[in-house]
Structure formats: C-alpha cells, structure tokens
Amino acid sequence: MDQFDQTLASFIEAAGWLAPVFFVLLHLFRPLLFIPVIVVCIAGGVLFGFLQGAVLSFIGLSLMSLVSYLLVNKFPKFQEKVSRLKEKVFKDRTISVSQVMILRIMPFVHFHLLSLYLMEMSKTFKEYMYYSLLGLIMPAVLYTAFGEIITELPWYLTGLMFIILIIIYFYIAKQNDSRLESN
Incomplete structure (x- = not known):
C-alpha cells in the first residue's frame, strides 16, 4: 500500500490542477483495478488533506453510485451477477437502509x-x-480522517472496531424485524 501511495502522490503532484479530477476518476475506475474504497479514501486524505480529500472522495463515491445505478438498469447480466452475489452473501435476508449505511x-x-x-x-x-449520498458521507469522512489510524492500529483493535460495527448492524436488524412484526 505504501508503494501505491507513493506512486499516486507522484502522479497527483505532476497532474497539478487536474489532480482532483484524476482522483475522482480513480474512484470510478477503482472497481476495475480491484482497489478497496478505503485505500482510495486514505490516499485522498494523505494527498489532499482531510477536508478536500473527504469532499473529493464523496464526489467520487457519489458518481460511483450513479454508475452502479446505470450498470444495473442498462446491463441485465451485471444485475444478475450482483443478484447472485446478494444471494450468496445475504441469503433470504432483507436489510434496512440503516443497515446498508x-x-x-x-x-x-x-x-x-x-x-x-x-x-x-x-x-x-x-x-x-x-439514500446513497446519505450513506456515503460517513465512509468518505471516516476513511479520509481516520484511515491511516485504522490501518496502523494493532489487529485486535481493528477487530474490536469491526465487531462493534457488526453488533450495531445486528441491533438495527433486530429493531427492524420487531418493527415489521408489530405491523
């Protein structure tokens, strides 16, 4: 990841005023390059600072949401692949907007x-x-601001943070299920 950050930093520096445009485009091409969102957002924080990095990541992720919508609605095979993934990952499970966030x-x-x-x-x-834009604010801000800290934490603290997020996820699921039962 350090090599990726150095290469990206050199490219951004050479790009000058087009650097933010290239960074937003990196968010769009990220899935094709198999780069995790967190890596790009961390790079945004390192290269542009917290505020500009978070705003650029939010713009890039927002455009990616738009592209996702277009891909699913224009290409049935893409929708089929994502639907199969959905069945593998979340078999017969309905999740709420809060859980998606x-x-x-x-x-x-x-x-x-x-x-x-x-x-x-x-x-x-x-x-x-x-809903998509609302759900992208936190990842853009958190990954940009705390990305380096999260990746440098010892494995057990990273695991603890992951467990806390899972607990929140299932708590929301329980609240959602009980709300559905009461209707």
Missing part, C-alpha cells in the same frame, strides 16, 4: 451489492440517490 462503513463490503439493495428499497432514482 452501516455496511458502507465496513471496509471490503461490495459497493455494487449495497447499491443493489438501495435500488430495491427505493421507488425512484431520486430516492435511490438520496
């Missing part, structure tokens, strides 16, 4: 899978983008 914070959770869930929960494109 928690999962967005977790590193290495498939971006398009969570976008598919939001599409299925939304009635319109506008509603999908609203």
Whole structure:
C-alpha cells in the first residue's frame, strides 16, 4: 500500500490542477483495478488533506453510485451477477437502509451489492440517490480522517472496531424485524 501511495502522490503532484479530477476518476475506475474504497479514501486524505480529500472522495463515491445505478438498469447480466452475489452473501435476508449505511462503513463490503439493495428499497432514482449520498458521507469522512489510524492500529483493535460495527448492524436488524412484526 505504501508503494501505491507513493506512486499516486507522484502522479497527483505532476497532474497539478487536474489532480482532483484524476482522483475522482480513480474512484470510478477503482472497481476495475480491484482497489478497496478505503485505500482510495486514505490516499485522498494523505494527498489532499482531510477536508478536500473527504469532499473529493464523496464526489467520487457519489458518481460511483450513479454508475452502479446505470450498470444495473442498462446491463441485465451485471444485475444478475450482483443478484447472485446478494444471494450468496445475504441469503433470504432483507436489510434496512440503516443497515446498508452501516455496511458502507465496513471496509471490503461490495459497493455494487449495497447499491443493489438501495435500488430495491427505493421507488425512484431520486430516492435511490438520496439514500446513497446519505450513506456515503460517513465512509468518505471516516476513511479520509481516520484511515491511516485504522490501518496502523494493532489487529485486535481493528477487530474490536469491526465487531462493534457488526453488533450495531445486528441491533438495527433486530429493531427492524420487531418493527415489521408489530405491523
């Protein structure tokens, strides 16, 4: 990852005023390059600082949400692949918007899978983008601000943080299930 950061830093420095544009495009091409979201957001914090890095990551992730929507709606084979992944990962499980937002914070959770869930929960494109943008604020801010700290934490603290997120996820699921039962 250090080599990636150094290469990216050299490229951004040479790019000058186009650097933010290239960084946002990196978010769009990230899935094709198999680079995790957290790595790109951390790089944004290192290269542009917290505020600009978080804003650029939010813009890049927002555009990726738009691309996800277009891919699912224009290419049925892509939708089939993501739907199969959904069946493997979350068999017969319905998750809420709040749970999707928690999962967005977790590193290495498939971006398009969570976008598919939001599409299925939304009635319109506008509603999908609203929920999607809302769910992208925390990952952009957290990964940019605390990305380096998280990756440098000892494994047990990283594991503890992951367990806390899982507990929050299941707590929301329990609340959601009890709300559905009462209706």
